[in-house]
Amino acid sequence: MAEIVIDGIRKAFGAVVALERVELRVADGEFLALLGPSGCGKTTLLRVIAGLESQSEGRVLIGGRDVSRLPPRARGLAMVFQNYAVFPHMTVRDNVAFGLRMAGAEAARTDRQVRRASELLHIEPYLDRYPSQLSGGQRQRVAVARALAVEPSVLLMDEPLSNLDALLRLEMRAELKSVLRAAGTTTIYVTHDQTEAMGLADRIAVLQDGRIQQLDRPATIYSHPATRFVGGFVGSPPMNFLELAAAGGAVRLGALTFPAPADGPIVLGLRGEDIEEVTAGAGFPLAVLVVEPMGSHTLVTGQVAGHRMRVVLPSERLPAPGEDIHLRPLPGRLRWMDAASGAAINPPNP
Amino acid sequence: MRKTLAPYLLIAPSLLFLAVLFLVPLVQTIRLAFRAGQAWSLGNFARMANDLNFSDAVLNTFRIVLIVVPLQLLLAIGMSLMLRHIRRGRDLVLWIWSIPLGISDLAAGLVWLAILNDRGYLNSALFDLGLISAPHSYLTYETPAALLGAIVLAELWRATAIVLVVLVAGLQLVPKEYAEAASVFGASPWQIFRRVTLPLLRPSIQTALILRTVLAFEMFAIVLALGGRNMPVLVSEAYNWQYANQDYGVAAAYAVVVMLLSLAATLVYLRVLRTPPEQLA
Numbered sequence: 001m002a003e004i005v006i007d008g009i010r011k012a013f014g015a016v017v018a019l020e021r022v023e024l025r026v027a028d029g030e031f032l033a034l035l036g037p038s039g040c041g042k043t044t045l046l047r048v049i050a051g052l053e054s055q056s057e058g059r060v061l062i063g064g065r066d067v068s069r070l071p072p073r074a075r076g077l078a079m080v081f082q083n084y085a086v087f088p089h090m091t092v093r094d095n096v097a098f099g100l101r102m103a104g105a106e107a108a109r110t111d112r113q114v115r116r117a118s119e120l121l122h123i124e125p126y127l128d129r130y131p132s133q134l135s136g137g138q139r140q141r142v143a144v145a146r147a148l149a150v151e152p153s154v155l156l157m158d159e160p161l162s163n164l165d166a167l168l169r170l171e172m173r174a175e176l177k178s179v180l181r182a183a184g185t186t187t188i189y190v191t192h193d194q195t196e197a198m199g200l201a202d203r204i205a206v207l208q209d210g211r212i213q214q215l216d217r218p219a220t221i222y223s224h225p226a227t228r229f230v231g232g233f234v235g236s237p238p239m240n241f242l243e244l245a246a247a248g249g250a251v252r253l254g255a256l257t258f259p260a261p262a263d264g265p266i267v268l269g270l271r272g273e274d275i276e277e278v279t280a281g282a283g284f285p286l287a288v289l290v291v292e293p294m295g296s297h298t299l300v301t302g303q304v305a306g307h308r309m310r311v312v313l314p315s316e317r318l319p320a321p322g323e324d325i326h327l328r329p330l331p332g333r334l335r336w337m338d339a340a341s342g343a344a345i346n347p348p349n350p
Numbered sequence: 351m352r353k354t355l356a357p358y359l360l361i362a363p364s365l366l367f368l369a370v371l372f373l374v375p376l377v378q379t380i381r382l383a384f385r386a387g388q389a390w391s392l393g394n395f396a397r398m399a400n401d402l403n404f405s406d407a408v409l410n411t412f413r414i415v416l417i418v419v420p421l422q423l424l425l426a427i428g429m430s431l432m433l434r435h436i437r438r439g440r441d442l443v444l445w446i447w448s449i450p451l452g453i454s455d456l457a458a459g460l461v462w463l464a465i466l467n468d469r470g471y472l473n474s475a476l477f478d479l480g481l482i483s484a485p486h487s488y489l490t491y492e493t494p495a496a497l498l499g500a501i502v503l504a505e506l507w508r509a510t511a512i513v514l515v516v517l518v519a520g521l522q523l524v525p526k527e528y529a530e531a532a533s534v535f536g537a538s539p540w541q542i543f544r545r546v547t548l549p550l551l552r553p554s555i556q557t558a559l560i561l562r563t564v565l566a567f568e569m570f571a572i573v574l575a576l577g578g579r580n581m582p583v584l585v586s587e588a589y590n591w592q593y594a595n596q597d598y599g600v601a602a603a604y605a606v607v608v609m610l611l612s613l614a615a616t617l618v619y620l621r622v623l624r625t626p627p628e629q630l631a
Contacts, residue, residue: 052533072533073533077534088629102537103536129628130628132628132629133628
């Protein structure tokens with residue numbers, strides 16, 4: 001059992017506040033992604049959990065035990081670093097065995113667990129090589145194998161795929177997911193790549209400016225972003241936002257009228273794929289500026305009501321720049337946000 | 351043609367410099383050591399070896415090198431690791447520690463002479479505190495151990511910083527993630543040092559030891575300032591043969607011995623502390 005509880009963690013570097021009283025509970029065996037732009041505090045939070053950074057306030061509990069004041073080696077966790085930090089002066093075998101040897105495990109057990117971790121990550125052919133003789137992807141596997149070899153109850157990963165090229169990243173992502181599912185390890189995974197977070201995690205915590213903006217399942221984060229920031233950060237293309245004025249409980253857009261939750265300035269959020277094309281007069285017009293055929297779909301960037309908007313159309317549909325196309329949101333896909341705060345007005349119903 | 355010539359033209363001045371001021375004197379010295387009049391001979395080496403001071407000079411040189419160099423390495427490793435944990439004023443501390451590097455050996459020797467001689471600061475202080483009733487002599491023929499200790503102390507003060515500077519530069523090349531990874535995977539501070547930091551620092555330790563040992567074999571001014579002729583070492587004997595005895599051949603023989611010792615030490619370090627290329631970060 002290794003539930004992780006982050007209880008009011010605050011971290012300040014001098015006058016700069018990196019984390020602002022973060023509360024987080026990661027269930028045993030759960031895969032949680034900490035997602036956010038650089039400088040949002042996600043790596044700092046991970047390092048506080050690992051004990052590599054000391055919190056200014058608050059507690060970290062792992063498996064019910066308060067580890068806030070313990071050094072990293074006493075916290076019973078494993079970690080994969082962004083630049084792997086695979087020891088260059090040790091063979092792959094010694095690297096993978098490192099944690100077990102430090103824990104004083106007997107030779108037979110060390111051998112067994114090293115073999116199992118190397119099989120899982122397909123690095124058996126390289127066990128007697130040195131890291132400098134391996135490619136980036138292979139070193140990454142060694143770093144993961146070193147972490148899994150200790151059979152940790154908690155695994156922390158800091159952007160482990162960010163140094164790999166796109167194709168390898170896709171391959172390792174799928175592999176990581178299956179390996180970690182099999183191991184049943186409680187995992188906290190830091191990333192700035194929203195597709196990684198969406199694809200891997202059971203739940204995502206979106207961080208901005210040292211605060212958790214939203215904590216939920218990937219599908220909910222995607223469809224019901226809690227703030228304008230989350231909608232803009234998660235999803236590719238990002239959610240579209242139209243700043244409109246509501247009057248008499250309604251907002252007009254082209255030929256359409258939507259019931260609005262509040263009067264005055266309001267933000268309408270709409271995902272690019274949550275629309276359908278209709279005939280002129282049955283929707284709102286989008287003045288097409290750029291057309292990008294993506295293979296699986298066509299990405300159209302245009303202008304509506306003075307706002308830039310990106311929509312996703314079927315791949316065979318290729319409107320010409322300068323043309324007007326007519327669109328209507330799919331039912332139930334409109335999101336409303338407060339114009340001043342950016343917070344969602346109709347929060348998701350779980 | 352122009353392109354292939356350019357690099358050689360660019361290094362030509364330094365090569366010329368080395369040839370004129372290093373290689374030529376080296377060959378001349380070796381030649382001088384092996385000549386007696388117009389013939390080749392080992393006579394200079396025989397005179398050197400039969401001299402009363404020779405075995406003392408060899409023994410003293412090795413004593414000092416074997417005590418000073420390991421102590422300096424240990425001190426410098428400790429100091430460089432301490433520096434890593436200083437957050438504010440790190441540069442200032444490094445700067446202060448490096449000050450002795452900017453002082454000439456002779457000046458350093460005189461500083462320690464002022465502290466340790468019969469009427470020096472140490473004796474005055476001990477006398478004023480009532481700990482001694484009469485000044486002690488530390489630097490005489492009758493107190494070889496104290497004299498050796500004084501030389502070791504002065505050498506540690508003067509030249510540890512050169513080892514420190516090399517190690518600090520080396521430590522900066524070792525990303526802190528290695529130590530962090532080791533600590534996450536259960537290593538104690540000592541284990542991190544022993545299993546991760548020290549092996550990764552090996553190339554720097556090698557450089558520092560070569561540099562420091564070669565210079566230690568050439569040690570001269572500090573020994574002369576503190577011990578005079580009471581503590582003969584190889585280079586001070588070379589000096590005596592050159593200027594007091596006006597025998598350039600024997601002086602050259604001493605110089606050749608010092609050179610061979612330095613060369614041998616360097617080769618030993620290159621071999622023993624070699625890092626295979628595949629184990630470099």
